[in-house]
Amino acid sequence: xxxxxxxLLEETDSTNADARRRAEAGETGPLWIVxxxxxxxxxxxxxxxxxxxxxxxxxxxxxxxxAPAEAAQVTxxxxxAIADLLDAWAPPSLxxxxxxxxxxxxxxxxxGVLVESGAHETGGLWLAVGIGVxxxxxxxxxxxxxxxxxxxxxxxxxxxxxxxxxxxxxAETFAVWMDRWETLGFQPVLDAWQARTPGLDxxxxxxxxxxxVEGRAEGVAPDGALKLRLADGSLRLISAGDxxxxxxx
Numbered sequence: 435x436x437x438x439x440x441x442l443l444e445e446t447d448s449t450n451a452d453a454r455r456r457a458e459a460g461e462t463g464p465l466w467i468v469x470x471x472x473x474x475x476x477x478x479x480x481x482x483x484x485x486x487x488x489x490x491x492x493x494x495x496x497x498x499x500x501a502p503a504e505a506a507q508v509t510x511x512x513x514x515a516i517a518d519l520l521d522a523w524a525p526p527s528l529x530x531x532x533x534x535x536x537x538x539x540x541x542x543x544x545x546g547v548l549v550e551s552g553a554h555e556t557g558g559l560w561l562a563v564g565i566g567v568x569x570x571x572x573x574x575x576x577x578x579x580x581x582x583x584x585x586x587x588x589x590x591x592x593x594x595x596x597x598x599x600x601x602x603x604x605a606e607t608f609a610v611w612m613d614r615w616e617t618l619g620f621q622p623v624l625d626a627w628q629a630r631t632p633g634l635d636x637x638x639x640x641x642x643x644x645x646x647v648e649g650r651a652e653g654v655a656p657d658g659a660l661k662l663r664l665a666d667g668s669l670r671l672i673s674a675g676d677x678x679x680x681x682x683x
Contacts, residue, residue, distance in 0.1 A: 435613035437605035438464035438494060442598065447474040449493035450550055450564040456495055457552065457560035463495035468601045488570030489582070490600045494563040494608065497554050503657070505551060505559055507620050508612075509535045510627045510658055512547045512563050515608035517630055519567065520544065522603060523594060524586040531631045533660050533677055537567075542581035544568050565604065569594045578678075624658060633679030638662060641676040651679065 446452045446469045453467055469491045498505050513535040520529045520537060528540045535547040548564040568582035583594045595603065615623050628634065638651040640662060649664040660672040 435609045435616070437602075437609040438466050438496070440466040440468055440601050440605055442601070443467065443469045445469060445471040445473065448472050448564075449491050450548060450562045453493045453495040453560075453562035453564075454550065454552070457497075457554060457562065460555055461495065462497045462554065462556060462560070465495045466492055466601060466605050467495060468492045468597065470597055488594075488597070490565070490567040490569055490597055490604070492565050492567075492601055492604060494565075495560065496563070497556070497558050497560050499558040502551065502559065504620075505561060506549065507615065507623070507658060508561060508563055509547055509549050510620075510623050511608065511611045511615050512549070512565055513537055514611045514623065514626055514630070515604060516545050516547070516565060516567060518607035518610075519600065519604050520583060523583055523588065523591050525588055528586055529630070531627060532679070533631060533634065533654070534658065534674075539581050539583065539586045542572075542579040543576070544572075544581055544583060544586075563608075567600065567604075569597070569600055620657070624654070624656070627658075628654065634660075636680055638680075639678045640670075640672050642672070643675070647672075651677075 449467045449469050471487055472491050513531045516537040517529050517531060524539060530538045532538055536543050537545040545567040550562045551559045554560040570582055570584050572580040572582040611623060634651050634653050636651060639646060639648050647664060647670060649662040652661040652663050654660055655671055660677060662670045662672055664670055
């Protein structure tokens with residue numbers, strides 16, 4: 435599967451919003467929308483996403499015939515693609531994933547993923563796979579420590595990639611994992627994702643909007659949902675939310 439073409443914008447409100455507008459106007463993609471600056475970047479659960487220049491703000495607009503629950507697995511594809519991107523400039527031993535899709539450098543958040551979707555006029559769903567990667571700057575004042583690639587470069591690497599270079603690398607790594615998902619199904623994606631994701635077998639706290647639940651993570655279900663064993667012995671499947679692992683939980 436070839437990498438999708440890249441449209442590089444100097445500025446937009448948010449690359450996800452741009453993708454949504456294009457999808458609702460009938461575009462199907464696949465197309466990467468990349469912006470040097472965002473004026474209204476968004477993270478999960480409506481949070482603002484800091485949009486400092488030099489970082490990567492990208493959204494893949496594409497369409498799928500998969501059912502919504504299956505289409506949501508693209509978030510795992512995105513996490514693996516980001517991890518492979520960071521591997522090219524940072525020591526791979528520093529690159530991990532925190533369930534479900536935060537990619538970390540030395541245990542601190544270096545990226546985020548926001549997937550949005552809707553019904554497309556041609557049938558099926560449009561997907562906007564939004565990806566932000568801290569290449570040159572990390573936001574301050576975040577709930578959990580954030581970092582940027584510039585602070586974790588390999589010894590043979592002098593500078594982080596430009597926005598153009600990072601976008602091209604992401605398009606390539608994403609195409610590889612998208613092809614595996616489309617041709618081989620979710621299991622190979624999930625296996626690779628689990629290999630990069632520590633903390634799936636220890637203490638965990640999940641914040642789920644109106645409630646917070648504590649327990650012990652027992653891996654993930656076949657669809658990628660986190661299995662959380664509660665104090666009363668019951669098993670709770672967590673499909674979305676903020677989850678913190680280990681003693682830091």
